[in-house]
Amino acid sequence: FDLFEKMKDHEQVVFCNDPETGLKAIIAIHDTTLGPALGGTRMRQYETMEDALEDALRLSKGMTYKCAAADVDFGGGKAVIIGDPLKDKTPELFRAYGQFIETLNGRFYTGTDMGTVLDDFVHAYKETNCIAGLPEEYGGGGETSIPTALGVLYSIQAVAKTLWGHEDLSGKKFAIQGLGKVGFKTAEHLLQAGADLYVTDVDPCIVHVLTEKAEEMGRIAVSVSSDDIYGVEADMFVPCAIGGIINDQTIDQLKVQAIVGAANNQLLHESHAEKLKQKGILYAPDYIVNGGGLIQVADELYGPNRKRVLAKTEAIYRSLLEVFSQSDALHVTTVEAANHICEKRMDARKHRNSFFSPRKRNKWDVRL
Amino acid sequence: FDLFEKMKDHEQVVFCNDPETGLKAIIAIHDTTLGPALGGTRMRQYETMEDALEDALRLSKGMTYKCAAADVDFGGGKAVIIGDPLKDKTPELFRAYGQFIETLNGRFYTGTDMGTVLDDFVHAYKETNCIAGLPEEYGGGGETSIPTALGVLYSIQAVAKTLWGHEDLSGKKFAIQGLGKVGFKTAEHLLQAGADLYVTDVDPCIVHVLTEKAEEMGRIAVSVSSDDIYGVEADMFVPCAIGGIINDQTIDQLKVQAIVGAANNQLLHESHAEKLKQKGILYAPDYIVNGGGLIQVADELYGPNRKRVLAKTEAIYRSLLEVFSQSDALHVTTVEAANHICEKRMDARKHRNSFFSPRKRNKWDVRL
Numbered sequence: 001f002d003l004f005e006k007m008k009d010h011e012q013v014v015f016c017n018d019p020e021t022g023l024k025a026i027i028a029i030h031d032t033t034l035g036p037a038l039g040g041t042r043m044r045q046y047e048t049m050e051d052a053l054e055d056a057l058r059l060s061k062g063m064t065y066k067c068a069a070a071d072v073d074f075g076g077g078k079a080v081i082i083g084d085p086l087k088d089k090t091p092e093l094f095r096a097y098g099q100f101i102e103t104l105n106g107r108f109y110t111g112t113d114m115g116t117v118l119d120d121f122v123h124a125y126k127e128t129n130c131i132a133g134l135p136e137e138y139g140g141g142g143e144t145s146i147p148t149a150l151g152v153l154y155s156i157q158a159v160a161k162t163l164w165g166h167e168d169l170s171g172k173k174f175a176i177q178g179l180g181k182v183g184f185k186t187a188e189h190l191l192q193a194g195a196d197l198y199v200t201d202v203d204p205c206i207v208h209v210l211t212e213k214a215e216e217m218g219r220i221a222v223s224v225s226s227d228d229i230y231g232v233e234a235d236m237f238v239p240c241a242i243g244g245i246i247n248d249q250t251i252d253q254l255k256v257q258a259i260v261g262a263a264n265n266q267l268l269h270e271s272h273a274e275k276l277k278q279k280g281i282l283y284a285p286d287y288i289v290n291g292g293g294l295i296q297v298a299d300e301l302y303g304p305n306r307k308r309v310l311a312k313t314e315a316i317y318r319s320l321l322e323v324f325s326q327s328d329a330l331h332v333t334t335v336e337a338a339n340h341i342c343e344k345r346m347d348a349r350k351h352r353n354s355f356f357s358p359r360k361r362n363k364w365d366v367r368l
Numbered sequence: 369f370d371l372f373e374k375m376k377d378h379e380q381v382v383f384c385n386d387p388e389t390g391l392k393a394i395i396a397i398h399d400t401t402l403g404p405a406l407g408g409t410r411m412r413q414y415e416t417m418e419d420a421l422e423d424a425l426r427l428s429k430g431m432t433y434k435c436a437a438a439d440v441d442f443g444g445g446k447a448v449i450i451g452d453p454l455k456d457k458t459p460e461l462f463r464a465y466g467q468f469i470e471t472l473n474g475r476f477y478t479g480t481d482m483g484t485v486l487d488d489f490v491h492a493y494k495e496t497n498c499i500a501g502l503p504e505e506y507g508g509g510g511e512t513s514i515p516t517a518l519g520v521l522y523s524i525q526a527v528a529k530t531l532w533g534h535e536d537l538s539g540k541k542f543a544i545q546g547l548g549k550v551g552f553k554t555a556e557h558l559l560q561a562g563a564d565l566y567v568t569d570v571d572p573c574i575v576h577v578l579t580e581k582a583e584e585m586g587r588i589a590v591s592v593s594s595d596d597i598y599g600v601e602a603d604m605f606v607p608c609a610i611g612g613i614i615n616d617q618t619i620d621q622l623k624v625q626a627i628v629g630a631a632n633n634q635l636l637h638e639s640h641a642e643k644l645k646q647k648g649i650l651y652a653p654d655y656i657v658n659g660g661g662l663i664q665v666a667d668e669l670y671g672p673n674r675k676r677v678l679a680k681t682e683a684i685y686r687s688l689l690e691v692f693s694q695s696d697a698l699h700v701t702t703v704e705a706a707n708h709i710c711e712k713r714m715d716a717r718k719h720r721n722s723f724f725s726p727r728k729r730n731k732w733d734v735r736l
Contacts, residue, residue, distance in 0.1 A: 105473035
C-alpha cells in the first residue's frame, strides 16, 4: 500500500484521530491553485479505511474541476468521517472535527455532504471559521437546492440556445429522473417555461404532487416507471437522482437530443461521453450543470445574499456555451472540453498568484 | 492496511506531495497537550511508504515523552521525507516542505535529524517560521552537541548521587561507546571530573586524540574493541552511538553499576529494563539523558542564549533523581517510572489548558 502512489495528483492528505470522541476523519486537498480547498464532509460507515480514502481522493479531485468551472476562488478538497451517521454523531465529535479543520490554517473549507446536515456544522463552527454552508440563522446561505435548480434551468437554456438557436422552451419535452429537492424545483421551472414533462421518482406521492401542479398550470407531466424514463420521446433527459445512469444500456434507449441534469457523476465511465457524441446527443457536463449549490456556498463568505447568489449562477450558462463551442472547435467531447477549460483557468491563475504584493488581501478571510 | 489502526495513539498524520520538487513527506503529530508538536525531519530512502510511516509514528510518540521529561512546552511530532539525502535534496524541495509545515498553523515545529542538516532548514525557514534548530548566524542555537553532552554529565552526576550519595567522579571508571560529537564531549567532561575511561569507536583517529588528551590531563583512557566495551570493569556504561545495544547478549557481559548514555533507543525491547533491574544495574532512561539538544532547540524560540540553555539543562539532573526515587517507591523499572512521570505531567497540563482566558498569549509565537 503506497499512499503517495494513490495521491500523486493531490497536494495533501490529512488523517485526524480523536479517540475520545471517536472521530476518524480523512481530509483530502487536491489542488489549491485557485484558493483554499472547498468540499463537503461525507459521513459513512466505510467498509475499510482504503475505501474512505479512495472516496476522499476521487471527490476532492472532482471539486477542483467543479470550482474552476464555476469560477469561484476555491480549490478542490473533500473530507470523509468514518462512522454511522445515525449512531455515531455527537456535538463533541463535530467540535473535534472543527479543531482539526482549524489546524489547516484556512486551507480547507467544508460543509454538508452525504450523511451530514447543516446543524452538524454549527458545532464544528464553534471551533473553526472554515465552514461554508451554514444554516441561514447562523449567517449562512442555507438550503442549496434553490441555486442548484436555477443552475439546471440556465444549463437547459444554454443547451436550447446551442441546439435550436433560441432559449424558448415552450412546447418542448423533458424527461426528469428524480423529483428530490433539486429535481422538483427544476420541474417547476420547466413547467413555468411552458414545457411538458415525463417524470419518475421512487416516491409516488411527490410524482402525484407534480402532475397535479402541471395540470393547474395547463401543462402535462406524465408519470413513467423508473425503467421507462430513458426511452421516452423527449427533447432532453434531465437526470437529478443517482450517478452512473449514462451507460451502455441506457444510451441505446435514449431518444433525446441532449442530457442536462443535476445528478453527480452521471457517466458510468468517461468513455460514455464519446459514445454520446457519436450518437449526436449533446452532453452538458454534470459538474458544471450542478454548480449552483457550490456557487452559493462559496459566496457565503461574503455574507448571505440570495439575490447575488442567483445572479452569480448565470455563470453556468456562459460556461456551458464556452464548453460547447470548444468541443465543436477542437472535435473533443464536452467533458474533455470542460476539463480543458478548467485546466487552462488554473494555469492562468498560477501566473497571477506569482504577482508579488507585500500584503496580500486574503479574499477568504472575510469572516475571520 | 488501516492507517487509523496504526495511528490510534496519534492525533494527526499529514501526507504532503509536491510532484514538481519531488517532495514526499509524512508529518506525524502524536500529542499536543503540552504545546505544538516538535520533532526532527528525517530524510531517507525508505523501502516502502509503510516503513516511512512506521518511523514517523514511532519517533513522534517518543518525542512526546522526551518533551514531557525535559519539561519544554512542546508536544511530540516527527517528520520523514522519502528520498536520498545525497541525491534528492534541492532548495526548492525544502521550500515546498516549509510551505507544508506552514499549513499546519504552528502545530508542528521541526529541524534536523538523520539525513538533514541545519542548512536545509534555512530554505524551509523562508516559507515558515516553524523551524527550530537554525544555524547560529540565522538566530538559532546551532550545534546541539554541547548541551547534549552536558546533559549526559548531569545524568551521570544524578546516578552517582543515587548510587554513592555524592557526585564526586574522581577515580571512577566509565566505558564510553562512541566518540562522536556528543560522546567525545562527554569523555572530556569525565576526564575533567577526574574519571578514567574505557573507550571504543569505529574511527581509530578519534580514539587516539582522546587517549592523548587523557594523558595530558594525567588520566587514563584505555582503547578497547567494539566487542569488549560491554565487559570492562567500569562503574558506568555510557552508550553514545547506535541503539538496541542493551539486549540479552550484552546484559550478560555488563559488570557496571549503571547505564547512562546519549544514544537513542538503547534498549532492544522495553523488557530489557526489567532485566537490568533484576541484575541490579541502574538504568537512566535514554530519552531523559539525551534531552539537552531538545532543550536548546525548544529554547531557541526565545532567541539564542547559550548560558540560559545550559542552565535549563540542569532539569535533566532533577528529572533523573525523581525517576529513580519513583522507581524505588513503586517497585517499577526506571523506564516505567519515567513514562509515568511524563503521563502525569500531561494530565496535569490538560487541566491548566482548560483554564479559560479570553486572549491566550501564545508562548510559541515569539518569532511570529
